[in-house]
Amino acid sequence: MIGGVADPVGRAQEELCRLFPGKDGLEDAVVWARDVLAYAGLDPAVAPLRCVRRLRRTNRSLGLLAARYLTDAVAGRRQDRASRPLNPHLE
Numbered sequence: 001m002i003g004g005v006a007d008p009v010g011r012a013q014e015e016l017c018r019l020f021p022g023k024d025g026l027e028d029a030v031v032w033a034r035d036v037l038a039y040a041g042l043d044p045a046v047a048p049l050r051c052v053r054r055l056r057r058t059n060r061s062l063g064l065l066a067a068r069y070l071t072d073a074v075a076g077r078r079q080d081r082a083s084r085p086l087n088p089h090l091e
Contacts, residue, residue, distance in 0.1 A: 009079055012069035019061055033070035044075035 013026060020029040036058050037044060037051050044051040048071050055067040062070075072079055 008065050009069065012063075012065040015063055015066040016069065019059070019066070029066075029070060030073045034074045037071075037074055044071045048072075048075065 016029040017025045020026070020032070022028060033055055036055060040054050042051050042054055048068075051071045051074070052064070052067045055070055056062050056064070069079060
């Protein structure tokens with residue numbers, strides 16, 4: 001589909017809920033990511049790209065958006081659903 005609403009945070013959350021089913025799927029995913037990064041000795045505030053790669057290598061089903069979402073969550077960064085202006089040619 002061309003155009004539409006781009007919501008990368010929502011897409012990442014949906015993917016994580018599929019990969020970590022259960023009542024606390026997103027929280028379980030963040031705990032898992034924190035454990036993986038701590039075991040690897042990586043700090044997501046200092047090396048976010050390395051953290052994204054480590055998470056994706058540990059779980060091959062994890063997409064790029066979801067890995068970035070988890071890296072930001074572990075680092076304590078806000079995960080807002082920012083409403084960006086859409087390209088008027090795609091509406």
